Amino acid sequence: MILNKYKKRYLITFLCVGILQIFASCKKDDKLLEINSDITTIIYMEANNNLRGEARKAIHELEGGLLNTKAKSNILVYIKDNDDIGYLLQIVANADPYRIVSDTIMSFPFYRKSDANQIREVLTYVDKRYNSETYNLVLWSHGTAWSPGADYLSPPKSKSFGEDRGQQIDIIALKDALPMHFNFIVFDACSMASIEVLYEFRDKADFIIASPTDILSDGFPYKAFISALSYPDRNSLIRIANSFFNYYDIQQGLYRSASVSVTDLSKLSKLASYLKLKSDHDRVYVTDGVQRLDFTPGFPVKLYDFSDFITKNFKQEDADAIRKLMDEAILYKNNTKEFLGNKIYKFSGITISCPLPDDPFYTYYSELSWNKDSFFLK
Incomplete structure (x- = not known):
């Protein structure tokens, strides 16, 4: 039995009352410390849900992590945790775990709930203000993987990004909302x-760090790898992913549950082209009998380990x-032997789905770039 209280984005580790007032009270300083960095x-935190406490914890980790690093780069947090205003913060070093001291650079009023246009507006502002040579996101x-947002169909209920x-x-709207290219994207989701x-994101970033399974409530341990954000090389990407894995691998019981991979997106076109030839x-x-990696009861789409699926379906x-x-x-992959009590026998670092024609998401799936280019399904 998988307990919901262990699931990423179900376990609240901080009671965050009045977080709107915390950010609103941060004084915007027109003479913000300029960090000489490219x-x-x-x-980008979509936290107007049961993640408010988790969002505050992550910001504290970022502030605390800056105390012990000499790395010089701009680290920004956009947090939306209420119905009216989102805040863009420039993270500064801070040892106080009960007070957020990062500077509020800009506030963004919004008029709809979770909205791709808001992401585009925030990132466009960042690009104009900082004009950096390299961006990470x-x-x-x-x-919930590729599952479409709730606007697509009412049943089954899904929790796509944000x-x-x-x-x-x-993910199609999310991809289209990104106004610039990124060195890497981390999905802390x-x-x-x-x-x-x-x-879908192959033209939006060079690399993606993500988990093919759920992520437990603590998310990525930002304090452990914050210095890696200042370096665009592959070793830094692996360090971020390995820090994530190690954080959970030393836990006990069900908390010892993690999976993660680093993908070079430039290599995926060859994969799609080869599958097209063999389709x-x-x-x-x-x-x-294919290894499943969706362990949440009621998860909206089925996720199969990519390698195991291929082994059982191709000569x-x-x-x-x-x-x-x-x-x-795949530059890096790692997993614990079990995830919330479910044994993982096969692990390639990537999942794949195979919806049947009667699946309510089948039509949506057929329009994804992966399916169009690989001819995976009809």
Whole structure:
């Protein structure tokens, strides 16, 4: 039995009352400390949901992490945790775990719940203000792989990125909202290391760090790797992912549950092209016995380990070639042997789905870039 209280974005570790007033009271200083850096990292928090306390904890970790690093880069947080205003903060070092001292750079009124246009507005403002050579992005909220937002269909209920009291953003709208290219994107949200998500963002970033399973409530341990945000090299990407894995691997019991991968998005086109050559629309894909990585009861889409799915559905020669291409794209992968009591026998770092024609999301899936380019489904 999987206990909901252990799920990422269900366990609140801080009671955050009046967080709106906390940010509103931050004095905007027109003489903000200018950090001489060509690298800017934006952590975009959709927290107008049951994540308010988790958002505050993450900001404290960022402030605390800056105390012990000499890295010089811009680290910004945009947090939306209420119905009226979102706040863009420039993170500054702070040892006080009960008070957020980061400077409020700008406030953004909004008129709809979770909205891709708001993401575009915030990121466009950041680009104009900082004009950095390199940008990194952390997308922080609920997540359910490629599953469309609740506007798409009412049943089944889904929690795609940015859940805001029943409103979500699907990955196509989210991808289209990103106004600049990123060195890397971190999804601090559940189940976003699916081939469908990764491929959709292949022109928006060089790399993606994400989990193919749920993420437990603590999320990514920002304090452990904050200095890595100042360096655009691959070793920094692996350090971020490895810090995430190590944080959970030393836990006890059900809390020892984690999976993560780093994907080079430039390698995915070859993978899609090869599958297109081998596609057979009359093929009936086998899913029985394939390693599942969706462990939440009622999860809106089925997630299969990519490698295990390929092994059971293609002849050995083709499966070997596909796995080789996939391994070239995966810079790093790691997982605990169990996730919330569910054994993981096969793990490639990426998931894939295979909705049947009677699936309510089948039509939506057929319009994803992955399906169009790989001819995976009819």
